[in-house]
Amino acid sequence: MPGPLTNSKAINGIPRPIKSDLKSKRIIFEPEHVVRWSFLKVLREFSTLKEFYPEINPYTECYKVRDNTWALFNESFDGAGDVWMYLINGPKKALIVDTSFGVGDLKGLIRHLVGDKEVIVCNTHHHFDHCYGNAQFDTCYCHENEVFDIQSKNNPDIWDYLFNQTGETIVVGENEEVKPGEPVYTHFDKKDLIVDLDHKENYKPYNVVGVPDGYEFDLGDGYLVEAVLIPGHSAGQCAYYDKHNGTIFIGDCTGVGGRTAGPHQEFCTVEAMHDALIKLQPRLKDMTGVFPGHGMFDTHPIMLQYLLDTTEQVLKNPENYDKKTEMVRGDHTFVSYTKNIHQWTALRYSPTSVYKNQRK
Numbered sequence: 001m002p003g004p005l006t007n008s009k010a011i012n013g014i015p016r017p018i019k020s021d022l023k024s025k026r027i028i029f030e031p032e033h034v035v036r037w038s039f040l041k042v043l044r045e046f047s048t049l050k051e052f053y054p055e056i057n058p059y060t061e062c063y064k065v066r067d068n069t070w071a072l073f074n075e076s077f078d079g080a081g082d083v084w085m086y087l088i089n090g091p092k093k094a095l096i097v098d099t100s101f102g103v104g105d106l107k108g109l110i111r112h113l114v115g116d117k118e119v120i121v122c123n124t125h126h127h128f129d130h131c132y133g134n135a136q137f138d139t140c141y142c143h144e145n146e147v148f149d150i151q152s153k154n155n156p157d158i159w160d161y162l163f164n165q166t167g168e169t170i171v172v173g174e175n176e177e178v179k180p181g182e183p184v185y186t187h188f189d190k191k192d193l194i195v196d197l198d199h200k201e202n203y204k205p206y207n208v209v210g211v212p213d214g215y216e217f218d219l220g221d222g223y224l225v226e227a228v229l230i231p232g233h234s235a236g237q238c239a240y241y242d243k244h245n246g247t248i249f250i251g252d253c254t255g256v257g258g259r260t261a262g263p264h265q266e267f268c269t270v271e272a273m274h275d276a277l278i279k280l281q282p283r284l285k286d287m288t289g290v291f292p293g294h295g296m297f298d299t300h301p302i303m304l305q306y307l308l309d310t311t312e313q314v315l316k317n318p319e320n321y322d323k324k325t326e327m328v329r330g331d332h333t334f335v336s337y338t339k340n341i342h343q344w345t346a347l348r349y350s351p352t353s354v355y356k357n358q359r360k
């Protein structure tokens with residue numbers, strides 16, 4: 001397989017930080033994906049779309065992407081990528097897609113943007129950067145395949161990994177000393193976590209409600225947002241399609257097959273993603289913009305066609321990857337392949353997460 005021509009890791013590691021007034025401050029520098037970097041730099045430093053309300057939520061930047069829709073930006077709190085949430089202000093109700101890490105007052109920010117409306121909280125999937133803010137709400141919706149995984153995050157221990165738990169001062173990033181109990185990846189005030197980690201007994205679990213593919217949320221006056229299952233990254237990874245604006249909020253569609261235990265394994269495959277995209281394909285012409293959980297947003301709907309093309313190529317020959325990565329953990333070696341997506345980033349998968357019958 002052709003590899004990169006240069007030592008791309010060394011070049012990609014050159015800091016090209018983006019200026020920020022956010023209260024979160026990175027300890028470990030995280031190079032943004034090169035394709036996304038320029039977009040985020042120009043957007044965050046110069047765009048007039050930006051709204052920032054530090055007195056309400058100093059961790060979140062808001063960008064108005066449609067008359068009634070905001071993209072809400074959080075820096076990564078754990079080194080796994082900056083993340084987008086999306087807020088739709090419907091006629092009677094509002095709907096938020098994802099809740100990020102749960103640092104800062106998301107509920108208060110939503111109220112500031114849309115008023116006292118009922119807020120429907122939806123998750124694309126169960127990963128930390130997408131659903132840890134759920135604990136601020138009473139009820140959260142997701143695809144029914146995802147209920148098992150979201151429930152596994154419905155407890156006050158999920159944030160522990162963000163802090164130095166070694167009991168000693170450690171050095172991380174560029175020689176930064178981190179005392180016991182302090183955040184290790186990104187600085188933030190522990191008091192700004194939506195859950196009081198010193199009194200975990202006060203944690204109140206929220207209700208997790210699973211909905212089927214095609215379920216419609218009514219935001220009033222016939223304003224519908226549809227749950228569209230696009231699995232692969234997780235068993236119930238779900239997009240939300242605003243039928244009024246033609247905007248689709250897709251979550252994470254670029255990495256396949258996260259878990260090897262639990263129900264609905266066959267959905268954590270390239271084939272499952274492919275089948276969902278085939279079903280969605282006739283509707284791409286009605287869409288006005290694609291909004292992923294990370295990186296560039298409002299991208300052309302044809303990107304979902306390019307993603308579909310990539311899944312087709314992988315299904316034809318999984319060994320025809322662009323890049324192979326091996327990671328050794330203990331006595332097990334994890335193999336992961338990457339196949340480039342035309343004009344986008346890349347689809348990551350493992351040789352055992354291609355076909356549904358590998359996971360039954």
Ligand SMILES: [Zn+2]
Nearest residue numbers: 127129252293
């Ligand atoms: Zn993510």
